[in-house]
Amino acid sequence: MTKPLDGKTALVTGGSRGIGAAIVRRLAGDGAAVAFTYANSKEKAEALTARIEAEGGKAIAIQADSADAAALQAAIDQAARHFGGLDILVNNAGILMRSPIDTFSLDDFDRMFAINVKAVFAGTQAAARHMQSGGRIITVGSVTAERSGFPGASVYSMTKGAVAAMTRGLARDLGPRGITVNAIQPGPTATDMNSDPGSHEMLQGLMALGRLGEDREIASLAAYLASPDASFVTGASLTIDGGYLA
Template sequence: MARILAGKAALVTGGSRGIGAASALALAELGADLVITYAGNKDAAERTVAALVEKGVRAYAVKADQSDTDEITNAVGQAHEKLGALDILVANAGVFASATVDAEDVAALDRMRVVNVEGVIATIRTASKLMRDDGRIIAMSSSAATRVGGSGVADYASSKAAVEGYIKGVARDLAARRITVNALGIGPVETDINPNSGPAAERRASGTALGRYAQPQEIAAVVAFVASPQASYITGAVIPVDGGAGA
């Protein structure tokens, strides 16, 4: 595979496992050096870094709580310092909490909003200041934001809809520097924290046209394309990677 991202420096938040780890590995396959952030699972982060290094790139892990702006700023700064540059940001870190509108305990919902919205905004804002021209910013959204509703997901959907609105404005802000800013509207993906088993998983899978969950590598392949030179004319877009959930 051509190493078309050789010499590029990438930061993947929430990169220790799942979609984040798969995205980091896909970028490493193309030659990008990487920093991944993790919230608490240091062992998983170190395993991912080892797998990245095996691809022949430089790779580092930085601990960062996505609900803490100071830690976000520090992590982005460390990524720039360790790699000597910053060209690609994959704002992948996020959390999910479910509750109907009449729920009384909303602490988890409040934290989700902070991580999924304020954390993403802080990451993008900080990274954009350090990023070289012709960079790539890719945020993870969800088919729940605009296409697929459901009981108990209103707060999650609204957090992802906020991200989609944000990236469209930032795409205009950074266009003069040829930095593209996009989001992926992903459907159900099989990970260790989102297993493809049980009645709820069957309902989610049946809601897609393809009738199945995605694998993290399928999302990562789109991340790699959007990060590549071939995607230079795509910006301000929410690209559906949802198995036809919105079809």
């Protein structure tokens, strides 16, 4: 049977664990050849590559810290050379640091901005150089772009609000070339970034569905945006939050 992404090539930043790994698995399962970057999780990256290859897919792992824009762009260029082009970019890499405004360090501000915002621009810039009409750029943002929800989240919320605004602008920039640009805004999701059982219980009470999301559910929305079915969707920030914002 033909798969929706047969013949397509993709790169996922921060793809060795959590939502990123789920997206890598889903895109590979849908037929794409997938490269993904990782910063430190070499063993997890190698295990993910081996799993995809064992299932008949194609994947390569490239070490690159998304805080280093030049390294990220070099990784994207490497993936495009390896695959002979690039059709899909998923800007997934992101970090979360929370602290009250009076104790939030400027170093932490700079690092979170570099990974959550600057890397999205740098990655999109590099990927767009390799893309033809039909290209897909997808960024994993957050519902905190719409509602911070908790004290100490101001900087993180700012970075995700910037992603939503940048998505609209990039959609205008790349639309004439037939490249779509969209963002996914997950709500609370059970990943290693959100692994405290105590916080899970509290967050479940805020969800219309009474549970946290699963990484595979976020990956399913990424797969839709990467597919031909989403050819008329661009400039959108799509919420997938179990009713957290309802």
